[in-house]
Every structure is written in structure tokens, then in C-alpha cells.
Amino acid sequence: MSSNVSRRNFLKSSVATGLVLASPLAMPGLSRAASRPQITHGLQSGDVDANSGMIWARSDRPAQMLVEIDTTGTFETPRRLAPINALPDSDFAVKRLLENLPSDQDVFYRVAFADLNDVNAVSEPMTGRFRTAPASRRNIRFAWSGDTAGQGWGIDTDRGGMKTYATMAKHQPDFFIHSGDTIYADGPMKETVELKDGTVWKNIVTEEKSKVAETLDEYRGQWKYNLMDENLKAFNAEVPTFFQWDDHEVVNNWSSSKDLLSDDRYSEKNIHLLAARAGRAFHELAPIRYTPAEPGRVYRKIAYGPLLDVFFLDLRSYRGPNGASMEDTMTPASRILGAEQLAWLKRELLNSNATWKVIACDMPIGLIVWDNWKDQAGAEAVANGDHGAPKGRELEFADLLRFIKTADIDNIVWLTADVHYTAAHYYNPDKAQFQDFKPFWEFVSGPIHAGTFGPNDLDMTFGPELKYIKAPTAEQGANLPPSMGLQFFGLVDIDGQSEQLTVRLMDRDDVELHTVTLDPVRKA
Numbered sequence: 075m076s077s078n079v080s081r082r083n084f085l086k087s088s089v090a091t092g093l094v095l096a097s098p099l100a101m102p103g104l105s106r107a108a109s110r111p112q113i114t115h116g117l118q119s120g121d122v123d124a125n126s127g128m129i130w131a132r133s134d135r136p137a138q139m140l141v142e143i144d145t146t147g148t149f150e151t152p153r154r155l156a157p158i159n160a161l162p163d164s165d166f167a168v169k170r171l172l173e174n175l176p177s178d179q180d181v182f183y184r185v186a187f188a189d190l191n192d193v194n195a196v197s198e199p200m201t202g203r204f205r206t207a208p209a210s211r212r213n214i215r216f217a218w219s220g221d222t223a224g225q226g227w228g229i230d231t232d233r234g235g236m237k238t239y240a241t242m243a244k245h246q247p248d249f250f251i252h253s254g255d256t257i258y259a260d261g262p263m264k265e266t267v268e269l270k271d272g273t274v275w276k277n278i279v280t281e282e283k284s285k286v287a288e289t290l291d292e293y294r295g296q297w298k299y300n301l302m303d304e305n306l307k308a309f310n311a312e313v314p315t316f317f318q319w320d321d322h323e324v325v326n327n328w329s330s331s332k333d334l335l336s337d338d339r340y341s342e343k344n345i346h347l348l349a350a351r352a353g354r355a356f357h358e359l360a361p362i363r364y365t366p367a368e369p370g371r372v373y374r375k376i377a378y379g380p381l382l383d384v385f386f387l388d389l390r391s392y393r394g395p396n397g398a399s400m401e402d403t404m405t406p407a408s409r410i411l412g413a414e415q416l417a418w419l420k421r422e423l424l425n426s427n428a429t430w431k432v433i434a435c436d437m438p439i440g441l442i443v444w445d446n447w448k449d450q451a452g453a454e455a456v457a458n459g460d461h462g463a464p465k466g467r468e469l470e471f472a473d474l475l476r477f478i479k480t481a482d483i484d485n486i487v488w489l490t491a492d493v494h495y496t497a498a499h500y501y502n503p504d505k506a507q508f509q510d511f512k513p514f515w516e517f518v519s520g521p522i523h524a525g526t527f528g529p530n531d532l533d534m535t536f537g538p539e540l541k542y543i544k545a546p547t548a549e550q551g552a553n554l555p556p557s558m559g560l561q562f563f564g565l566v567d568i569d570g571q572s573e574q575l576t577v578r579l580m581d582r583d584d585v586e587l588h589t590v591t592l593d594p595v596r597k598a
Contacts, residue, residue: 109195110189110195110196110197110198111133111134111135111137111187111188111189111195111196111197112133112134112187112197112198113131113132113133113185113186113187113197113198113200114132114133114134114166114298115131115132115298115301115302115307116131116200116301116307116310116311117129117130117131117183117185117200117201117202117310117311118130118131118169118202118310118315118360118361119183119202119203119204119310119314119315119361120314120315120316120317120360120361120362120363121314121316121361121362121363121374121376122204122205122206122207122249122314122376123206123207123376123377123378124177124178124206124207124208124209124377124378124379125173125174125175125176125177125206126171126172126173126174126175126206127171127172127175127181127204127206127314128169128170128171128172128361128362128363129141129169129170129172129183129185129202129361130167130168130169130359130360130361131160131167131168131169131185131187131200132160132165132166132167132168132298132359133160133166133168133187133197134166135166135189135190135191136159136160136161136162136166136189136190136191137159137160137166137187137188137189137190137197138157138158138159138160138187138188138190139157139158139159139160139168139170139185139187140154140155140157140185140186140187140188140196141154141155141157141170141172141183141184141185142154142155142183142184143155143172143175143181143182143183143184144181144182144184145176145179145180145181145182146180146182147182147201147203149182149184152184155170155172157188158170159190160187164358165291165294165358167294167358167359169361171363175206176206177206177207177208177209177379178205178206178207178208178209178210178212178379179205179206180203180204180205181203181204181205181206182201182202182203183201183202183203184199184200184201185199185200185201185202186198186199186200200311201311202310202311202312203311203312204249204312204313204314205248207248207377207378207379208378208379208380208381209379209380210379210380211379211380211381211570211571211573212379212570213567213568213569213570214248214378214379214381214382214566214567214568214570215245215246215247215248215565215566215567215568216247216248216249216250216251216565216566217242217245217247217249217250217251217313217563217564217565217566218250218251218252218253218434218489218491218519218563218564218566219238219242219250219251219252219253219491219519219520219521219522219562219563219564220252220253220254220255220256220320220436220490220491220492220519220520220521220522221254221255221491221492221494221520221521221522221523221524222236222252222255222256222257222258222300222306222521222522222523222524223236223257223258223261223299223300223523223524224255224258224261224322224494224521224523224524224525225258225261225524225525225553226261226262226263226264226267226277226525227267227275227277227523227524227525227555227556228263228277228278228279228283228299229277229278229299229302229303230275230276230277230278230557231276231278232276233275233556233557234305235303235304235305235306236300236303236305236306236522236523236556237305237523237556237561237582238305238522238523238556238561238562238563238582239303239305239306239308239309239522239523240305240308240309241563241580241582241583241584242309242313242563243305243308243309243312243313244584245565246312247313247565248313248314248378249313249314249315249316249378250309250313250314250315250316251315251316251318251384251386251434251489252315252316252317252318253318253320253434253435253436253489253490253491253492253519253520254318254319254320254321254323254390254436254437254491254492255319255320255321255322255323255491255492255520255521255524256297256300256317256319256323256356256360257296257297257299257300257322257323258296258322258524259286259287259292259293259296259322259323259324259325259352260286260287260322260324260325260326261286261322262283262284262285262286262339263277263279263283263284264277264279265277265279267555269555269557273557275555275557278299278302280295280298280299280302281295282294282295282296282298282299283295283296283299285339286325286339286340287348287351287352288340288341288342288348288351289342289351290351290354290355293351293352293354293355294355294358294359296355297355297356297359297360298359301359314361315360315361316362316376316384316386316434317356317360317361317362317372318372318373318386318387318388318434318436319356319372319388319390319436320389320390320436320437320491320492321390321454323352323353323356324345324348324349324352324353324390325340325345325348327396327445327454328345328348328349328390329345329390329393329394329395329396330345330346330393330394330395331395331396331397332345332396353370353391354370356372357369357370370391371388372386372388372391373385373386373387373388373415373418373419374386375422375426377428378428379428380427380428380429381428381429381430381568381570381573382428382429382430382432382568383422383426383428383430383431383432384432384434385419385422385423385431385432385433385434386434387411387415387419387433387434387435387436388415388436389410389411389435389436389437389455389456390436391412392409392410392411392412392414392415393409393410393412393467394406394407394408394409394410394467395407396445396452396453396454397445397452397453397466398451398452398453398458398466399452399453399458399465399466399467399468400458400460400465400466401465401466401469402465403469404469404470404473408465408466408467408469408470409467409470410456410467410470411470411474416470416473416474419433419474420474420477420481423478423481423483423486424481424483426483429485429568429573429594430485430486430487430568430573430575430594431483431485431486431487432486432487432488432489432566433486433487433488433489434489434490435488435489435490436490436491436492437454437455437456437490437492438455438456438457438490438492438493438499438516438518438530439455439456439457439471439488439490439501439516439536439538440456440457440499440501440516440532440533440534440535440536440538441455441457441493441499441518441530441531441532441533441538442455442457442458442459442530442531442532442533443455443457443492443493443530444459453466453467455467455492456468456471457532457533457535458533459531459533460533460535461507461533461534461535462507462535463507463508463535464507464508464535464536468508468535468536471536472508472510472511472536475508475510475511475512475536476510476511478511478512479510479511479512484512484594484595484597485575485592485594485595486512486514487514487515487516487517487566487575487577487592488514488515488516488517489516489517489519489564489566490516490517490518490519491518491519491520491521492518492520493518493520493527493528493529493530494520494521494524494525494526494527494528495518495520495526495527495528495529495543495544495545495546495560495562496518496519496520496542496543496544496545496562496564496579496581496587496588497517497518497529497540497541497542497543497544497545497579498515498516498517498518498540498541498542498543498577498579498588498590499515499516499517499518499532499538499539499540499541500513500514500515500516500538500539500541501513501514501515501516501536501537501538501539502537502538502539503537504537505534505537505538505539506534506535506536506537507534507535507536507537508535508536509537511536515577515590515592516538517564517577517579517590519562519563519564519579520562520563521556521561521562522561522563523556523561524556524561525552525553525554525555526545526546526552526553526554526558526560526561527545527546527552527553528543528545528546529543529545541588541590542579542587542588544560544562544579544581544587544588545560546560556582559581559582559583560581560582561581561582562579562580562581562582562587563580563582564577564578564579564580565577565578565580566578572593573594574591574592574593574594575591575592575594576589576590576591576592577589577590577591577592
């Protein structure tokens with residue numbers, strides 16, 4: 075949250091009006107070029123810490139990305155960075171890491187593109203901002219949710235587009251965690267959908283959104299579709315997004331066992347090839363950091379000052395095949411985190427000196443998510459529907475929770491999405507079949523802009539107690555449109571003085587639904 079209101083107001087006005095400051099970057103193009111490059115989908119930032127942050131933009135042609143950064147929105151003393159190329163092999167999308175930034179500081183970045191075929195042709199610049207993480211204790215606020223443009227509910231401009239992003243922006247979060255299902259590559263859209271109230275939902279539909287994604291360009295098109303929404307573009311210009319992914323970035327409930335042979339929508343049946351194309355599009359179109367040791371890695375830690383470390387998990391890339399998940403011992407088939415990610419998480423939690431350790435998990439721990447929903451069979455998430463001792467994918471989580479207790483690690487909070495409703499769960503070992511763990515909270519939110527479903531049943535292996543829920547009633551049914559208002563996000567506030575962490579479950583209309591305040595455990 076910025077204390078400098080004038081800077082934020084400057085940015086808001088520039089985004090809202092489309093006006094930008096005259097820039098040395100753009101002067102040659104303004105005076106000499108009849109046809110200049112365009113920044114096609116706004117700006118994005120992400121993975122911000124105390125001294126760095128990622129930025130992203132896309133050109134409409136081969137071009138050089140020109141970047142200036144400053145600590146004021148007037149760019150009186152900008153630092154100009156060396157240009158980098160936006161080329162066809164990345165669909166003209168480009169991102170870069172801004173380094174050597176001051177901590178706890180508003181950073182404004184101005185981007186333009188210079189045509190590689192005519193250096194005098196320079197785009198109109200665009201401006202974005204983020205605030206770096208603090209090096210000392212201060213108040214922190216961030217938001218989280220998941221599920222964007224799913225179940226056929228796309229951008230209806232007559233209904234205000236993806237309005238939840240505008241609601242979240244009002245709270246001026248330091249950053250936003252997108253908990254997965256960032257796109258719906260398996261969800262084609264129709265131009266119109268008749269609603270129960272007699273009105274008609276009118277989608278903007280692009281060529282890529284009219285069918286399931288199979289080619290690399292079609293996966294890219296899913297991302298570019300979301301970035302057509304004005305609410306999302308304005309949000310991206312002000313709020314860094316920390317991305318993780320789940321299944322719909324590829325295809326519903328994907329794992330190595332996904333069988334598309336009977337799905338006539340797909341001419342490409344190879345799930346591994348589809349996942350590879352989807353992963354490339356994800357890393358091209360999202361401002362996520364690059365990990366040289368594993369270029370496609372999604373799991374990572376972002377240190378956000380002395381009060382907060384955020385650990386992003388990937389429950390999709392290293393899982394075994396979806397199945398019953400009833401193995402009694404840990405095998406490659408029963409994995410969902412994978413041995414290397416699990417070891418990384420244990421190590422990073424043990425070494426964390428932050429007061430609060432937030433684990434951003436793309437799927438809930440104790441909610442039953444069936445792989446075959448019609449027949450109520452197979453595990454898609456962690457829970458397997460059996461309320462006895464841990465089995466299958468639950469074994470990794472039992473191992474992790476036991477480790478946290480043995481290592482005496484406190485102040486862990488889990489945030490998740492995936493199930494398209496909002497809830498608060500308290501995991502109580504006294505109520506659990508597996509009891510060798512410290513109690514903890516898990517908060518569920520979403521969808522941002524997708525169909526609303528639920529509620530899901532609880533698996534009592536780890537003793538989850540339902541403390542709050544808001545989901546469709548039986549009378550309302552399933553796949554409710556965003557216009558019904560059951561679109562959800564969460565807000566987390568950490569107080570710089572008391573170090574208390576407060577979670578608020580919110581809806582699209584900015585109604586506070588449920589609040590939990592947690593006191594940090596302090597070692598003697």
C-alpha cells in the first residue's frame with residue numbers, strides 16, 4: 075500500500091484516460107513514423123520482492139522493448155535500461171527483471187517498443203507501478219483468488235466485464251496471488267448464453283476462445299483473451315500478480331493418465347504435448363520469474379520483508395496419474411508434490427525467518443474433488459474420500475505436516491482456490507484420523523470471474539472444521555454466472571506493529587463475508 079496518494083492518483087488517471095507522458099523513448103516515433111508499434115495488452119508486473127520485480131509487455135511486431143524506471147510518476151530522473159527484443163518465437167511478448175531497486179519504494183516503469191525494421195517508429199509509452207517489499211516492519215496487504223473466465227463466462231462489456239478485478243483494486247493491495255486456473259484453455263465460449271432470469275449474457279469471443287486450445291498459438295490466445303478486459307488491464311498496471319497454475323491452463327483435471335481419445339473436441343490427443351505447449355504459453359504471458367535450474371518451474375518462494383514469506387506450490391506438474399489414490403505407502407503414483415518439491419518446501423520453511431509463512435496451494439487439502447465427478451470416483455486433489463489414515467496423495471501432506479510439527483515451525487497459513495466458492499477451514503488434530511501435526515487454517519476463495527459451484531464434502535483425515543462457507547444453494551444449482559454476484563476473493567492484512575494477520579473473505583460487491591484474526595506465535 076502506497077502512502078503517496080498523488081503518485082497512485084497519477085497512475086489511475088493515466089490508465090483510465092489512456093494518456094501518457096511525453097517520453098524521450100517515444101519522441102522519434104511521434105515525429106517521423108506513420109505506422110508505429112502498439113503495446114497490445116497493457117503492462118503486467120509480478121514476483122516483486124525488496125529489491126526487484128518482473129515486468130511484462132507485448133508488441134504487435136518485432137521490436138525492441140524500451141524501459142525507463144523512476145520512483146516518481148513524473149519520471150524526472152529516470153533510469154533507462156538496455157533494450158531487449160520482442161520476437162515472433164515468443165509471440166512478441168517479453169518480460170524482464172528490474173533489479174537493484176530500493177526497498178519499500180514505489181517504482182514506476184514506462185515501456186515503449188521500437189520497430190526493429192524502423193528505429194524511428196516507436197510506440198506510445200505506457201506506465202505501470204509496483205511497490206517493493208519492505209526491509210523493516212510495516213503494514214502489508216495482499217489479495218488472493220483463482221479461476222478467471224471459466225465455464226463459458228467471458229467478457230460481457232454490457233455487464234461491466236471482469237468486475238472482481240476492479241473491486242480488488244479499490245483495496246490497493248501490495249500484490250495479488252492468482253491461485254491457478256488463470257485461463258480456461260478447455261472452455262470454448264459462445265457469443266450468447268441465455269440466463270434463468272430471461273436476460274442474455276454476451277461474450278466477446280475471439281477465434282482462439284471459440285474452441286479448445288491445442289496449438290501453442292491457441293494457448294497464447296487464451297491469455298490474450300483475458301487481457302482484453304479493461305478491469306484486468308487497469309489492475310495489472312497497479313498491482314503485481316504472483317501466478318501459479320492448476321489444471322485448466324492445459325485441460326480439465328490433467329495428469330499423465332488423462333485420456334482424450336473419446337473427446338472429439340481434441341485432434342491432438344497427447345496430454346504431454348498439450349501440457350508442454352500450455353506451459354510455454356504460461357511462462358511467456360505471465361510475469362513469473364525464470365528459474366535457470368528448471369525453466370518451467372512454478373513453485374518458488376517470494377520473500378516479502380521480515381513479516382512475510384510466500385511459498386507457491388505446484389500440485390500439477392509432478393503428480394502421479396489421477397486414480398483412486400489409496401496407496402498405503404508413498405510411491406511415484408501417489409505423489410502430488412513430488413519428492414524434490416517436498417524437500418524444497420521443508421527446507422525453505424525451516425530456514426524462513428519471516429513471522430508469517432503463507433503457503434499458496436493451488437488445490438485445497440481436505441476438500442474432496444473427484445476426478446470423475448459424475449460417478450464420484452478418483453482423486454483429483456489431495457483428499458481421496460476416505461476418512462481413515464492417510465493414503466495416496468495424503469501421504470505427502472501427512473509427511474509435510476509431521477515435519478512442520480517436529481521442526482516446531484509456527485505461523486503457517488494456507489491459501490487456496492480451485493473449488494469456485496469461498497470457505498474457512500480450521501484443521502484440528504483432535505478431530506483428525508492423522509493427528510501428528512500442529513493445527514492450522516486454510517482459506518479458500520474464488521472464482522474471480524467464472525461459474526460458481528460447490529460446496530464440496532470434507533475428508534476428515536486431517537480433521538478440517540468448516541468455520542465459514544458461502545456457495546450456491548441447492549435451489550440455485552451449479553455454474554452460476556458472475557452476474558449473480560457469487561464471485562469471491564480474499565484480503566490478508568498483516569499489522570506492522572502487532573504482527574497480527576487478518577484474513578477477510580470478500581465478494582465481488584465488496585461485502586465482507588467473514589473475518590479471522592490470528593496472533594503470531596512468538597518463541598520465548
